[in-house]
Amino acid sequence: MANPKKDKATAAPPAPAPGPRFFREILGQEWVVSHLKTARQKGRLAHAYLFLGPEGVGKASTAQALAAALNCQAPLEDGDACGVCPSCRRLAAGTHPDFLVIEPTSEGHQPQIKIEQIREFRRLTSYPPLGGGWRVALIKPAEALTAQNDAAANALLKTLEEPPDRHLIILTTQVEADLLPTVVSRCHKLAFAPLPAALIAGELERRRGLAPPQAQLLAALSGGSLGRALSLDPEAILAQRRQVLADLGALATGSAAAALDWAQRLAKSRPDLDHFLSLAQMWYRDLLLCHFQAPAALLAHQDLLADLAREAAATKPTTVFQQFTALSTAQRHLQANLNPELTLDILGLRLQRRGQSHGSR
Ligand SMILES: [Zn+2]
Numbered sequence: 001m002a003n004p005k006k007d008k009a010t011a012a013p014p015a016p017a018p019g020p021r022f023f024r025e026i027l028g029q030e031w032v033v034s035h036l037k038t039a040r041q042k043g044r045l046a047h048a049y050l051f052l053g054p055e056g057v058g059k060a061s062t063a064q065a066l067a068a069a070l071n072c073q074a075p076l077e078d079g080d081a082c083g084v085c086p087s088c089r090r091l092a093a094g095t096h097p098d099f100l101v102i103e104p105t106s107e108g109h110q111p112q113i114k115i116e117q118i119r120e121f122r123r124l125t126s127y128p129p130l131g132g133g134w135r136v137a138l139i140k141p142a143e144a145l146t147a148q149n150d151a152a153a154n155a156l157l158k159t160l161e162e163p164p165d166r167h168l169i170i171l172t173t174q175v176e177a178d179l180l181p182t183v184v185s186r187c188h189k190l191a192f193a194p195l196p197a198a199l200i201a202g203e204l205e206r207r208r209g210l211a212p213p214q215a216q217l218l219a220a221l222s223g224g225s226l227g228r229a230l231s232l233d234p235e236a237i238l239a240q241r242r243q244v245l246a247d248l249g250a251l252a253t254g255s256a257a258a259a260l261d262w263a264q265r266l267a268k269s270r271p272d273l274d275h276f277l278s279l280a281q282m283w284y285r286d287l288l289l290c291h292f293q294a295p296a297a298l299l300a301h302q303d304l305l306a307d308l309a310r311e312a313a314a315t316k317p318t319t320v321f322q323q324f325t326a327l328s329t330a331q332r333h334l335q336a337n338l339n340p341e342l343t344l345d346i347l348g349l350r351l352q353r354r355g356q357s358h359g360s361r
Helices: 030-041 059-071 086-093 115-124 142-146 151-161 197-208 212-221 226-231 234-253 256-267 270-291 302-314 317-335 340-351
Strands: 048-052 099-102 135-139 167-173 188-191
Touching (some): 030 059, 030 188, 059 086, 059 099, 059 135, 059 167, 099 115, 115 151, 142 151, 142 167, 151 167, 197 212, 197 226, 212 226, 212 270, 212 302, 234 256, 234 270, 256 270, 270 302, 270 340
Parallel strands (some): 048 167, 099 135, 135 167
């Protein structure tokens, strides 16, 4: 648990949390934000929320925005926090005593929230919020409550069942099925949508100063997660794309032995593999869109429109579709933990069939 009262002389000050802190700064989650604002204005906030959705779409930021709104000393007319009162300033600085972030204390294979962290939180809940407003606890990710065993989750159940006055618990997760049903059933669920690619591209241009084609490529690779998009290195992605397009070209015209060699090399590197599959799929997706004369604005590779048009003219849509399907199948098999070497062997051979309209199996 983040302890804002920790002695600053002995503990390294926490880095200020990046990103939005107020409702007006949350991007692309209008429905959730308006739901929370209305519930608050009508005094109908739930005692516990489960924020469901992909990584990097604003779940933790929204929790912080809600805590800010609940504790603000001069809230705006629409219910959002003012951003300048002492409470808002402490929240922005990460030093608000009533906004608690309960998260795994160490990274690992299965990051864990320990039962001691929940006990400490429960102990705090026997006192009213220190600032006179609301105490908001953000538990993220909630599946870390059951990483080793159910003890921490079970300890939390009692508080979820009988929440003290002016206390709010927010859990975040990507997959509801990873949580105990007894925890889920005590929370009000709010679903966070993946962010539209155009919105992510706009943010990358604004925050990172990226040129529109680069921003659009990264946005398309981000799976609707602004957090993931911001963590990608544009130069590295462009270099990877060059490599992927070179590999696809070589596979199409090369021998079966070369395809198997390629598969063995790629199978050894998981991060490269994930990016290869995503980038290659995006390339074939764009080719298919070209074949169907979709508006150019829909294409992810805005800087390679001429290459796409040339390639589309030289391939048959059925072949492109088969290659796209081969990549999706490989991705599904890898996610299901099937043998990567075998999966990539098959993929390499299937990608070889470019230009053959009857080459599918
Ligand atoms: Zn304020």
